[in-house]
Amino acid sequence: MVMESSVYSPNQCVFQNDEFGVWLYHANCIEFMDMVSRKYPDGRFDMIFADPPYFLSNGGITCHAGKMVKVDKGQWDKSNGPEMNHEFNMEWLLRCQKLLKPNGTILVSGTHHVIHSIGYAMQQLRMKILNDITWEKPNPPPNLSCRYFTHSTETIIWAAKNEKSKHCFNYDKIREINSGKQMKSVWTFTSPNGDEKCFGKHPTQKPICTKRGLS
Structure with a gap:
């Protein structure tokens, strides 16, 4: 769901589902994670899935629904140069690391x-x-x-909080959902279909299949 800053105040909870333990906040990610970290200094989460800016809104073009369109997802996705982009990545990843429990893991697309x-x-x-x-x-x-070759892949890096972390890997469950075979690190599935796009027009929505392999 795309939310404009003029509609929602900072750090506002815009969606809450207590049954599934889901809360969606509209916030500056750095400031919000600092706030959560102060409340939980020893870590709070077993797993974090992050879909950060890709910094690809650079005036290029792509094809959408058979039409040529500009790659412009918003000001938040514009590159500030490799040094500043990397500095930003260090800042938010550091916060995520602090919020992970000792054996927690993070996945970043x-x-x-x-x-x-x-x-x-x-x-x-x-x-x-x-x-x-x-x-x-x-x-x-x-x-x-x-x-160029057609861009047909994205990468998800899976990492543990640190070298001492004893991460969880549900091997038997993953084999079960993969027809009794070990799951490989190449996953093939389409971009989100119309049925999945039911909560607005998010510009970088990921398919549900992405999360099923991470359960």
Whole structure:
């Protein structure tokens, strides 16, 4: 759900479902995580899934619904240069690390525009990188410039809080949902379909299948 700052006040809870323990806040992520960290100095979460800015809204073009459109997801997605982009990644990842329990893990999605910075920042913070998962899209938009390979993948880096973390991996459950076979690190599924886009028009919505493999 896309929320304009003029509609919601800072740190406002805009959605709450107590049955599933879901609360959605409209907030500055750095400030909000600092606030939560002060309340839970020893960590709060077993797992964090982060979908940060990819910094790809640079005036380029893509194909959407058969039409040429600009890649402009918003001011928040515009690059400020590699140094400042990396500094931002370090800042929010550090907060996530503090919020993880000792054996907690984090998963971060991204394309080549940002994922290498994410991986390097994780190493700088002494996180333990467990896997890099490739999301392969069988129906990617064509490359209209005809000067590059069609961009058909995204990467998800899975990392533990630090080298001493004893992370949880539900091996038997994952084999069960994968027809009795070990699940590989390449996942193939389409972008979100119309049925999944039922809470507004989020510009970077991820498919539910992404989360099923992480349960």
